[in-house]
Amino acid sequence: MWVPQYSGHSQPVYLMIADALERDINAGRLMAGERLPTLKELAEALKVTPGTIGRSYDEAAKRGLVIGEVGRGTFVLPSRVVAPPLAAAGNPATKTETGPIDLSIITPNDAGMSDWLRASIAELGQSPELGSILDYATDGGHAVHREAGALWVQRSLPEANGQQIVLTAGAQHGLLVAISSLSNSDDVILCEEYCYPGIISLAHSLGRRLQGVQVDEFGMVPASLRAMCVEHRPALLVVVTTHQNPTNSIMPEARRLEIVQIAREFDLYIIDDDIYGFLETRSVHKPISAYAPERSVYLTSLSKSLLPALRIGYLYAPPQMLSRLSSMVRSSVWMPSPLMAQLATNLIVSGQGARLVKVQQEEAAERQRMARQILGTYTIRSQANSFHLWLELPKPWTSDEFANLARANGVIVVSGSQFLAQRSGTTRGVRIALMGPGRAELGFALTKLASLLAAPEPRMFY
Numbered sequence: 001m002w003v004p005q006y007s008g009h010s011q012p013v014y015l016m017i018a019d020a021l022e023r024d025i026n027a028g029r030l031m032a033g034e035r036l037p038t039l040k041e042l043a044e045a046l047k048v049t050p051g052t053i054g055r056s057y058d059e060a061a062k063r064g065l066v067i068g069e070v071g072r073g074t075f076v077l078p079s080r081v082v083a084p085p086l087a088a089a090g091n092p093a094t095k096t097e098t099g100p101i102d103l104s105i106i107t108p109n110d111a112g113m114s115d116w117l118r119a120s121i122a123e124l125g126q127s128p129e130l131g132s133i134l135d136y137a138t139d140g141g142h143a144v145h146r147e148a149g150a151l152w153v154q155r156s157l158p159e160a161n162g163q164q165i166v167l168t169a170g171a172q173h174g175l176l177v178a179i180s181s182l183s184n185s186d187d188v189i190l191c192e193e194y195c196y197p198g199i200i201s202l203a204h205s206l207g208r209r210l211q212g213v214q215v216d217e218f219g220m221v222p223a224s225l226r227a228m229c230v231e232h233r234p235a236l237l238v239v240v241t242t243h244q245n246p247t248n249s250i251m252p253e254a255r256r257l258e259i260v261q262i263a264r265e266f267d268l269y270i271i272d273d274d275i276y277g278f279l280e281t282r283s284v285h286k287p288i289s290a291y292a293p294e295r296s297v298y299l300t301s302l303s304k305s306l307l308p309a310l311r312i313g314y315l316y317a318p319p320q321m322l323s324r325l326s327s328m329v330r331s332s333v334w335m336p337s338p339l340m341a342q343l344a345t346n347l348i349v350s351g352q353g354a355r356l357v358k359v360q361q362e363e364a365a366e367r368q369r370m371a372r373q374i375l376g377t378y379t380i381r382s383q384a385n386s387f388h389l390w391l392e393l394p395k396p397w398t399s400d401e402f403a404n405l406a407r408a409n410g411v412i413v414v415s416g417s418q419f420l421a422q423r424s425g426t427t428r429g430v431r432i433a434l435m436g437p438g439r440a441e442l443g444f445a446l447t448k449l450a451s452l453l454a455a456p457e458p459r460m461f462y
């Protein structure tokens with residue numbers, strides 16, 4: 001529990017408490033979004049009356065340091081944002097001074113990446129390697145770029161080698177390449193019932209029939225997968241086993257093995273989208289493709305681990321699939337930019353990529369802690385190092401209603417309806433991405449979401 005440090009009698013106690021609060025916020029000892037002790041708790045700790053604490057919290061609110069939420073407590077505000085009042089009927093458009101806080105995109109935190117990039121671009125301009133990568137690349141990418149890709153993939157699949165790596169222009173492109181190489185138009189393809197929307201749009205544009213397999217807190221449910229295989233005879237399965245987007249599950253090993261067994265029984269290809277696998281350590285979770293390498297494409301990119309703008313991803317596939325995959329890369333983009341691939345290679349080979357990933361993991365862990373503290377009374381699916389979380393909404397909220405109200409109150413989250421593979425049904429969850437804004441803004445936005453959830457009559461805001 002936070003207890004202010006103050007001494008002397010130069011001014012009234014309530015002002016000394018408010019000053020101490022301000023000092024602790026400025027020094028980073030109190031974070032935006034943190035809940036302060038109740039009046040009673042702090043009064044007991046300081047041996048003063050609850051009225052004195054109430055006056056000091058009022059003073060802090062006047063200084064724009066905290067916000068009181070009826071029935072929930074008093075919360076620390078970020079310094080750069082003006083606290084919007086709770087939306088009231090007829091006045092829903094309350095926004096922060098700096099515009100809405102965007103928690104809709106899963107992106108890494110900058111964490112030193114742009115400094116590295118600036119220096120690295122300048123270095124690349126001077127380096128002798130530049131001449132050797134300016135031409136068209138051979139199938140699958142330049143050998144040196146594939147070797148770097150193998151090094152990166154070895155973080156999850158220690159057996160990976162450069163000959164079996166195919167470079168892509170990011171994971172979305174990897175999905176396009178793998179799905180179009182391993183299935184035909186009109187084929188049924190399976191994915192989680194709540195899935196990354198890029199899979200839905202790809203299936204539509206490629207003319208594949210997408211079916212969603214039921215999920216629970218551990219990811220895809222094997223019994224549902226089996227039933228779908230019997231009913232639809234699908235060609236392939238796209239699965240995100242680690243930090244599933246959006247429901248943030250991690251599939252335990254036993255279930256990975258069950259899914260592989262079903263894939264073998266029904267002769268399914270597996271596209272193992274492991275874009276968030278870097279957030280976990282290899283010793284804890286072996287990618288699902290490692291259990292069935294003969295029928296799997298392992299897929300990752302540097303977009304989440306390092307920088308979306310690199311647009312570099314890697315496929316790792318068995319030798320018999322490589323020419324199909326490379327030929328689809330050629331048909332779609334000819335080759336991912338070798339200039340970007342060289343920057344990615346420098347990041348990986350120098351060890352800087354691994355160092356930056358560690359920073360990301362630590363930042364994500366801190367943000368998940370904040371989120372659990374602020375939203376912990378609600379049902380959330382949070383993993384220690386994840387970039388996002390899944391909030392199950394209490395009744396009577398639906399996903400669209402809550403996402404709309406949050407937006408009207410200056411916080412953008414993604415409604416569960418956007419992730420539905422079959423695009424039908426009512427959903428009661430939203431995805432909240434944690435890494436985009438600064439920590440202070442994140443704390444403010446999460447506190448705002450919590451206050452909206454706590455409002456007794458959600459629909460009255462419309």
Ligand SMILES: Cc1ncc(COP(=O)(O)O)c(C=O)c1O
Pocket residue numbers: 106169170171172173196198240245273275301302303304308313
């Ligand atoms: C599960 C999943 N796969 C693929 C992608 C696409 O990533 P990229 O930016 O590398 O194309 C995303 C992006 O959010 C994702 O969440």
